[in-house]
Amino acid sequence: MSIPPGPEGERPEQGPPYGQQPYGQAGYGYGPPAPRNGTGTAALVTGVIGLVMALAGFLLITLLVGIGLGIAAIVTGVIGRRRAARGEATNSGVAVAGIVLGVLAILACVAWLVFFGFALARASDCFTLPADEQQQCVIDTFRGTR
Secondary structure (H helix, E strand, O other), rough: OOOHHHHOOOOOOOOOOOOOOOOOOOOOOOOOOOOOOOOHHHHHHHHHHHHHHOOOOOOHHHHHHHHHHHHHHHHHHHHHHHHHHHHOOHHHHHHHHHHHHHHHHHHHHHHHHHHHHHHHHOOOOHOOOOOOHHHHHHHHHOOOOO
């Protein structure tokens, strides 16, 4: 048994004809632009990686990479923060976290470099000794027995 068509030829169990939007739904067109959160996220990622490089700073190259990533985190964080202030992005907190991690990465790298500088200056007298005595001289220097 079939249901008779309505006044416009539609059957009650069917939706509107093809291409016509039902009531209460938006038609075709563009919505608001998507937020541009990429720079804030990039600031956070580069800040984290820079801080990891700084904390693993027993090699000079990791310290230099850590400083570079810290600077990149600060720059991208500031850009992300400005976008959030203009309403173009929604992750202002992520951008601020990237800035903070970038600053911490730079400070940690500088601290390591200062430590290595003092250690090298303190043990520089040992490098004039013969090769077989240098290691013991460095150990004695840092123990305070030399």
